[in-house]
Amino acid sequence: MAAKGLARAMIVITTISAAVMELLDTTIVNVALNQMAGSLGATIEDVAWVVTSYAIANVIIIPMTGFLGDYFGRKTYYLGSILLFGVSSYFCGASHGLWELVFWRFIQGVGGGALLSTSQAILFDAFEPKDRPIASGIFGMGIILGPTLGPALGGYIVEHFTWQDIFFVNIPICIAATILTILYIERKEGEGQKKSQIVIDYPGIFLLTLGIGSLQYVLEKGESDDWFESRTIVILSLSAAVGLVGFVWRELTTEHPVVDLKIFRYKVFGLSTIFTFVAGLGLFTSVFVYPVMVQRINGFTPLETGLSLIAPTMLGVVLFPVIGRRMAAGDSPLPYMAIGILIFVFFGFYSGTATPEMGKWDFFPMQVCRVLGVAMLQMPLINQAVAGLQQREYPAGIALTNMIRQLGGAFGIALANNYVTNAAAQHRSDLMANMTMDNPLFVQRLNGSIANFASKTGDYFGATKMAYAQLEGLVAKQAYYLAYLDTYRVVSLFFVAIFPLLLLLRTKKKTKEEIAAAAKAAADSH
CATH class of the missing domain: 1.20.1250.20 (MFS general substrate transporter like domains)
Structure with missing residues (x-):
C-alpha cells in the first residue's frame, strides 16, 4: 500500500540516501588513492584493489538481491545490508594494512549491493501506481548524483581531513537510514515467512560468483596487468567464460533459479x-x-x-x-x-x-x-x-x-x-x-x-x-x-x-x- 505525507517523504529520503551512498562509494576513493598508498606503504597498483574489491562484490551481489529479499524478507535484508555497510565502513577507515582494507571494502560492497535494487523497489511501493514513473524520476536522481558527487566529496575530505574520513562519513548516514527503515518502511504481508519453502540454488550462486567476479576482475585489472600477457588474466578470463556459460545453462534449466x-x-x-x-x-x-x-x-x-x-x-x-x-x-x-x-x-x-x-x-x-x-x-x-x-x-x-x-x-x-x-x-x-x-x-x-x-x-x-x-x-x-x-x-x-x-x-x-x-x-x- 502506498505511503502518504510524512511517511512517504521519510521513505524517499531513506531510499535515495542509501542509493546515493552506495553509488558514491564507487567513485569517492578514486581521488584518495595516492594518500592511501603513502599511508599504507603500498604501490598505486596494489592500492587500486580498494576500488576493484568493492566493484567485484557489488556486481556479484546485485543480481541476487531479488532472491535474497525473498529469502530473508525485504525489510530484514535491506536493514541488514545498511548495518553491514555501516559496520564495514568503520572497519575500512580503521584498517592499518592494505589487505585488511581490501577485505572490508569487499564486505562493504556486499552490503552496498542491496542498497540499489531494494531501495528502488521500496521507493516504488511508497507511490500510487499512477505516480510510479515519478518515483523512477526521483530514483534516477540518485543514479546520477552518486558517481558525480564522489570525486567532489572525496576531494574535499582529502584536502581538509584524512582519507579514513572518506569511510567514516558513511556511518552517520547508515545510523539515520537504519532508524528511518525501522520506523517507516513496512513489511509486506507474508514477508520472510516462506524461507523454508525456498530452495537455494547453490550451484547457480557459485557459477554467478565465479563468472561475474572473474569478469569484473579482468575488466578492472586487465590494462594494468597487460591483459593476456598476464597468466592471471588468462586464467580468470577462462573462469569468467566457464562461470557465465555454466550460470546461464543452470538458471535456464533449474526449477528454482537464483x-x-x-x-x-x-x-x-x-x-x-x-x-x-x-x-x-x-x-x-x-x-x-x-x-x-x-x-x-x-x-x-x-x-x-x-x-x-x-x-x-x-x-x-x-x-x-x-x-x-x-x-x-x-x-x-x-x-x-x-x-x-x-x-x-x-x-x-x-x-x-x-x-x-x-x-x-x-x-x-x-x-x-x-x-x-x-x-x-x-x-x-x-x-x-x-x-x-x-x-x-x-x-x-x-x-x-x-x-x-x-x-x-x-x-x-x-x-x-x-x-x-x-x-x-x-x-x-x-x-x-x-x-x-x-x-x-x-x-x-x-x-x-x-x-x-x-x-x-x-x-x-x-x-x-x-x-x-x-x-x-x-x-x-x-x-x-x-x-x-x-x-x-x-x-x-x-x-x-x-x-x-x-x-x-x-x-x-x-x-x-x-x-x-x-x-x-x-x-x-x-
Whole structure:
C-alpha cells in the first residue's frame, strides 16, 4: 500500500540516501588513492584493489538481491545490508594494512549491493501506481548524483581531513537510514515467512560468483596487468567464460533459479539491456575520464574537479522528476531515449574539442550536455526495461538492469584505460615525427627554449638538454590530452551504434489506466 505525507517523504529520503551512498562509494576513493598508498606503504597498483574489491562484490551481489529479499524478507535484508555497510565502513577507515582494507571494502560492497535494487523497489511501493514513473524520476536522481558527487566529496575530505574520513562519513548516514527503515518502511504481508519453502540454488550462486567476479576482475585489472600477457588474466578470463556459460545453462534449466534469466524472452527487456549497458558505459566512463584528464593536463585540484561536476549535475536533479511526471502522464519513453542518445553523441564530439588551457567553468557547457543526456536516457530506461514483465519477474528485472548498468560502467572504464594508453603512444609517435631539424617551427621553438635556459644557467650544453627534455614533456602531455579527447569520441560511437535499435522498441502511447495497471502489477511483486 502506498505511503502518504510524512511517511512517504521519510521513505524517499531513506531510499535515495542509501542509493546515493552506495553509488558514491564507487567513485569517492578514486581521488584518495595516492594518500592511501603513502599511508599504507603500498604501490598505486596494489592500492587500486580498494576500488576493484568493492566493484567485484557489488556486481556479484546485485543480481541476487531479488532472491535474497525473498529469502530473508525485504525489510530484514535491506536493514541488514545498511548495518553491514555501516559496520564495514568503520572497519575500512580503521584498517592499518592494505589487505585488511581490501577485505572490508569487499564486505562493504556486499552490503552496498542491496542498497540499489531494494531501495528502488521500496521507493516504488511508497507511490500510487499512477505516480510510479515519478518515483523512477526521483530514483534516477540518485543514479546520477552518486558517481558525480564522489570525486567532489572525496576531494574535499582529502584536502581538509584524512582519507579514513572518506569511510567514516558513511556511518552517520547508515545510523539515520537504519532508524528511518525501522520506523517507516513496512513489511509486506507474508514477508520472510516462506524461507523454508525456498530452495537455494547453490550451484547457480557459485557459477554467478565465479563468472561475474572473474569478469569484473579482468575488466578492472586487465590494462594494468597487460591483459593476456598476464597468466592471471588468462586464467580468470577462462573462469569468467566457464562461470557465465555454466550460470546461464543452470538458471535456464533449474526449477528454482537464483536469478530468473527467462525474462530475456521478452524482446523489450532484452533490447533494453543493450541500452542500459551503453548508458552505464557513457555515465561511468565520462565521469572517470574527465577528472583524470583535467587533473593531469589542466592542473585542477581534486576539489576543483569535483566542484566543476556538481553545478551541471544539479540540473539533472531538477530534470529527473520533471521527466518522471511526463512518464506518469503517459508519454512514451522512446522520444526521450532518442533525444538522450543524440545529446550523448553530441557531448562526446563536443568534448573532443577541449583544450589544455580551459578552466573549470569553460567545461560547464560540455558537462551540461552530459547531464542532459543522462537525464533523458536513464530515467525512461528504468520504465522501459521492466515494461511487460510479469509480477514475479519484476525484482529479477530490476536487479539485472542494475547489474548490467554497473558492468557497462566497468567495461567503459577498462576500455578507456586501454584506449588512452595505446592512443597516447600513437599520438606521441606522430608528434615526435615533427620534431626534426627540417621543421622550422620546431627549430624556432627549440632555439627559444635553449636561449631561455642558457640565460639562466650560462651553460649552453646543459640548456640544450633541458630544452629537449621540456619539449619531450610537452609532447607527452599533448599526446595524452589528444588520447583523452579521442576517448570521448569513441564512447559516442557506442551511442551511434545503438540508435537504430530504437526502431525495434516501438510501443504505442499508453493510457493512464494502462500505466496504473502495469505499475500496480510491478509493485505487487516487491
